[in-house]
Amino acid sequence: MTIIERAAKAMEERRRELIGQPLARIWDELAKAAIEAMREPTEKMVEAGFDCVPPFGDHNPDKAWRAMIDAALQEGKSS
Structure with missing residues (x-):
C-alpha cells in the first residue's frame, strides 16, 4: 500500500x-x-532518503525529507 x-x-x-x-x-x-x-515509510521512500546521506549524499536532512516526500508522491501517481 x-x-x-x-x-x-x-x-x-x-x-x-x-x-x-x-x-x-x-x-x-x-x-x-x-x-x-x-x-x-515505504521502501521507495527509504531508498530516496538514503540517497541523501553519506556515503551516497551530502547528509542534508532537509533534502532527504523532500526526497522521501517526493518518492511518496511519485508512488501515488503510479498506482
Missing part, C-alpha cells in the same frame, strides 16, 4: 469518527490522521 493510499484510508477512518461535525471544523484532525499514516 502506498503512502497516499494509507493517508487516504486514515483520513477516511478519522472522518467516520467525526461524522457529526462539519467538515470545515475537522481539517486539522484529518491532516493529523494523514501524517500519522506516514510514520512508517
